[in-house]
Amino acid sequence: MIDFWLAAGLLLLVALSFLLIPVLRSRRAQLEEDRTALNVALYQERVAELQTQQEEGVLDAAQMDAGRAEAARELLADTEGVAAPRVSRLGKPAPLLAAILVPVLGLGLYLHFGASDKVELTREFAQAPQSMEEMTRRLERAVAAQPDSAEALYFLGRTYMTQDRPADAAKVFERTVNLAGRQPELLGQWAQAQYFADGKQWSDKTQALTDEALKADPKEVTSLGLLGIAAFEGQRYQEAIDYWNRLLEQLPPEDQSRIALQGGIARATEKLLASGGKVAPAPVAKAGALLKVQVDLAADLKAKVQPGDSVFIFARATSGPPAPLAAKRLTVADLPATVELGDADAMMPQLKLSNFPEVQLVARISRAGKPTAGEWIGRSQPLASSTTAPQTLTIDSPDK
Structure with missing residues (x-):
């Protein structure tokens, strides 16, 4: 966390500079204003002395005018380059008060809304714990930070x-x-x-x-x-x-x-x-349905298909939902091939081969890779889902 607080401190110094620099500038301006006021007071005192000497007959009118002009030149020389005084609407205490409140409020808001504890936890979890007690403490802190x-x-x-x-x-x-x-x-x-x-x-x-x-x-x-x-x-x-x-x-x-x-x-x-009891035999699990089928392509279609065309082999219920109960996907290059369709290949858990007494085997070639539509198809006669004898399925008809 040290690098985080260093970065936060630097940002805070930048923010305070916008508040304190104008205050320092205002102090310099105030000093210049005070010096100007002193020069004006000295000018007025000099003019008053000249008037007293004129009344006493020491100076005539020409000498009086010359002395007044000389005092005016000295005043202008002393005040040359001094900017016009600016009136501060905020006053001197406001920037200093803001300089104190900004870091205090910022720290308070971060402690309330910030996530320093989560940052520290992330760093801790990046290292392997040395003991189970340390892991427990980390998890407890994680739960406290994220209830x-x-x-x-x-x-x-x-x-x-x-x-x-x-x-x-x-x-x-x-x-x-x-x-x-x-x-x-x-x-x-x-x-x-x-x-x-x-x-x-x-x-x-x-x-x-x-x-x-x-x-x-x-x-x-x-x-x-x-x-x-x-x-x-x-x-x-x-x-x-x-x-x-x-x-x-x-x-x-x-x-x-x-x-x-x-x-x-x-x-x-x-x-x-x-204790004199007998161990009851474990119930025999019902074997799921498993159909073994060999799929081949009719001889007159071999010149009309491409090796990369998709071949979808599936079983569907003859009386029931149209969705396939079990399916496998091959390519024309894999034919002839023997596949097994069983409950493990179910498309949905509630739709298994063993749940339907009679099914039909289907093999479809689809150049676009769509299982629901293609160019060529082969279908079997309805058969019991409990059939164990190997089946043969030939793709030989246009898919209409």
Whole structure:
């Protein structure tokens, strides 16, 4: 901040110069005016002496006129080059008062409306913190400087959780939800902090938060993990296994937390078996639809297309919305080609192949790269979306 205050000080000196220079000039003008007044007083005194000498008969009229002329010449010589006096409308105290008030008011306005604290925070965050405590202090200052920043509040809450301060984290996550909305992830973080703040005692509030989070997103990982922990602590081992299995499905294969989660499932299984219970088999996930199709170009069309023409391959419901359920894009140069269309290729989550019993396969060539209109097309007969046998699709007709 030193360079900032140096720059501010230089600007302040420039501003004060516009106020103080006229004051100094006015003092010099005042000195000149005082000297002129003294010269005039001396001239008047000289003229009075000459008149007294004339009355006493010492000087005659000619000598009187000569003396008066000599005094006038001396007065003109002394006042030559002196500017006409200027009248100040502001007065002398006003500029000096302004010179004092300008820096005081400027500093006060900057401290009230300025952002020196945010500038300092930006510089601090540009450097890596030396400890977790330092990071916490920075985040707390960031929240104080920007109380409406949901992002700063979120990271502060996560930091409090790593420092085993769940009560503080719960308050921060509640503020975050109020600012950013009731997003499933935020609700899950709030519920987790609240659970540990309550001494690992499950409450109606925690239940409501996890229910709301999973209703909005059944795959919300924090809520799933928390419910598994609560079930394990409550000796409801089968529930813990079920929740942790659901969580395990959401984690990528390389996620390091999978090892700890699998260990938790193993411990819950052991305790369940030790208590005389039986582990219920995990529900078999319904396999999504997957169609395998080989696409080729009719022989008489090969001379009419260009290698860079786009080829759109998609499946659409025979009875349902006209929008494609799954699609892939190739070029004519890629043909013949074999592609797979499945639920993973869904254009919209609610429109999956497995949601419709019967579909039609379509392949379209579009020189302009538009999937809805082109030059040539090929269509299959309606087939079940659960079909597993490879299909063949030939582009052989004009697209009308």
